[in-house]
Amino acid sequence: MNLYLSADKDGQELKEILEAYLVEEDFQVIDLTESPAEDFVESANLIVQKLKKDEEGLGIAIDAYGAGSFMAANKYKGIVAAEVSDEWSAYMTRRHNNARIITLGSQIVGTELAKTTAKAFVTADYDGGRHQIRVDMLNAMC
DSSP states (O other), X not given: OEEEEEEBTTTHHXXXXXXXXXXXXXXXXXXXXXXXXXXXXXXXXXXXXXXXXXXXXXXXXXXXXXXXXXXXXXXXXXXXXXXXXXXXXXXXXXXXXXXXXXXXXXXXXXXXXXXXXXXXXXHOOOOOGGGHHHHHHHHHOO
């Protein structure tokens, strides 16, 4: 599974820390913004474009508060993104909502919390079953 990371200028430093950590944890990480994106819309769009072609991939977008990337990513049909700032939310949004993107705010979470939150997201599997009804509703929107 590919894990796509992107960030704007406010999230670049945290993204680089997360990238190093996730590579060390043996995840297949692809950095889409070696230089920071101009803004969170561009950063989120980079991940969405990759996920539309890579059905097994996941993404993490980082900006100052996580909200901008969250709003941008959810504008696309078939993409479920969640703004998170803790491990449990990241884990459960993957398990119950089949979220393929989480967004983090570099001014909200510290580096250690960002690491454990990212790991919770990428190690969770979608449960399917009764949750698929809502996921289908979300994917039909836009």
